[in-house]
Amino acid sequence: MSDLAIRCRGLVKRYPPDVVAVDGLDLEVRRGECFGLLGPNGAGKTTTVEILEGLLPPTAGDVEILGARWERDAAHLRARVGITLQETHLPERLTVEEVVRLFRSFYPRGRSEDEVIGLVSLEEKRRARYDRLSGGQKQRLAVACALVGEPELLFLDEPTTGLDPQSRRQLWDVVSDVKRQGRSVLLTTHYMDEAERLCDRVAIVDRGKVIALGTPRELIQRVVGHEVVEFEAPADGVSEPELRALPGVQAVRRGAAGWALTVDRLHLALPALLDRLDGRGVALSALSTHRATLEDVFVALTGRRLRD
Numbered sequence: 466m467s468d469l470a471i472r473c474r475g476l477v478k479r480y481p482p483d484v485v486a487v488d489g490l491d492l493e494v495r496r497g498e499c500f501g502l503l504g505p506n507g508a509g510k511t512t513t514v515e516i517l518e519g520l521l522p523p524t525a526g527d528v529e530i531l532g533a534r535w536e537r538d539a540a541h542l543r544a545r546v547g548i549t550l551q552e553t554h555l556p557e558r559l560t561v562e563e564v565v566r567l568f569r570s571f572y573p574r575g576r577s578e579d580e581v582i583g584l585v586s587l588e589e590k591r592r593a594r595y596d597r598l599s600g601g602q603k604q605r606l607a608v609a610c611a612l613v614g615e616p617e618l619l620f621l622d623e624p625t626t627g628l629d630p631q632s633r634r635q636l637w638d639v640v641s642d643v644k645r646q647g648r649s650v651l652l653t654t655h656y657m658d659e660a661e662r663l664c665d666r667v668a669i670v671d672r673g674k675v676i677a678l679g680t681p682r683e684l685i686q687r688v689v690g691h692e693v694v695e696f697e698a699p700a701d702g703v704s705e706p707e708l709r710a711l712p713g714v715q716a717v718r719r720g721a722a723g724w725a726l727t728v729d730r731l732h733l734a735l736p737a738l739l740d741r742l743d744g745r746g747v748a749l750s751a752l753s754t755h756r757a758t759l760e761d762v763f764v765a766l767t768g769r770r771l772r773d
């Protein structure tokens with residue numbers, strides 16, 4: 466048995482006449498791992514996921530899911546994976562339990578309705594019609610449908626986009642439970658806090674290619690450092706080499722709104738920075754610090770923000 470849940474090599478998807486949505490993407494997701502595909506709008510995440518889900522044929526490349534292939538083993542594979550699409554439209558007039566029962570009937574084996582409804586905490590809504598559910602409840606029901614066949618691998622495409630903070634946290638709990646049961650998860654998201662919290666490893670995708678891969682902590686420390694200091698000051702007030710020479714500073718970037726320093730020793734870098742600016746009589750119009758995030762990794766690698 467393959468110890469990989471997903472393996473793809475040289476994946477390409479072109480849309481005529483000239484869109485290259487996926488541009489030679491390689492990926493390995495281990496069994497039992499929650500793996501995140503991160504990237505800005507249009508990076509190629511959904512296209513990649515739909516190919517891996519067997520819903521879209523690639524233009525080129527090789528895909529293996531749970532050691533099997535969609536071309537040869539589609540019927541068998543369908544019963545082993547669970548899919549939650551970016552948008553799910555379920556029959557408006559069916560109740561929560563009717564929807565779950567319907568999906569349960571598609572699988573040869575699986576969980577009971579009660580168990581699945583409990584997993585996504587929709588017990589109180591089991592007799593409520595689909596069109597009466599909130600956005601978060603609808604999304605949890607979609608995840609319940611993906612879980613009802615006890616999938617070995619769960620695909621979640623932007624499961625929390627558009628949800629309020631409480632609904633997002635409820636969905637995170639569901640995904641954490643799925644992970645605890647040893648199932649594999651492939652998750653796409655724009656939310657870096659979501660990826661840092663849920664994913665064992667992430668791949669950052671940009672323009673159809675993987676541009677960075679690792680655990681969230683590894684990537685942040687390797688690419689960015691520990692902390693980010695951002696400040697605004699007149700462009701002629703201080704120079705890039707001067708900033709780079711300050712103690713504790715690892716990298717310097719000048720953005721549209723001001724400077725961003727990545728630092729590994731904030732307690733040294735910050736006083737030295739303030740001292741330097743003060744000595745020059747440079748007025749600061751804004752100053753903030755934050756722990757480096759995956760968003761900073763993306764900015765450091767591409768010079769762009771994830772959500773421009």
Ligand SMILES: Nc1ncnc2c1ncn2[C@@H]1O[C@H](COP(=O)(O)OP(=O)(O)OP(=O)(O)O)[C@@H](O)[C@H]1O
Pocket residue numbers: 480484485486504505506507508509510511512513
């Ligand atoms: N059916 C299609 N025909 C033509 N172009 C397409 C089609 N589907 C996607 N694309 C293009 O392929 C690129 C990748 O799109 P994709 O939806 O995979 O990105 P994404 O990373 O999932 O973005 P988002 O986060 O906005 O969902 C985009 O430029 C998109 O416009």
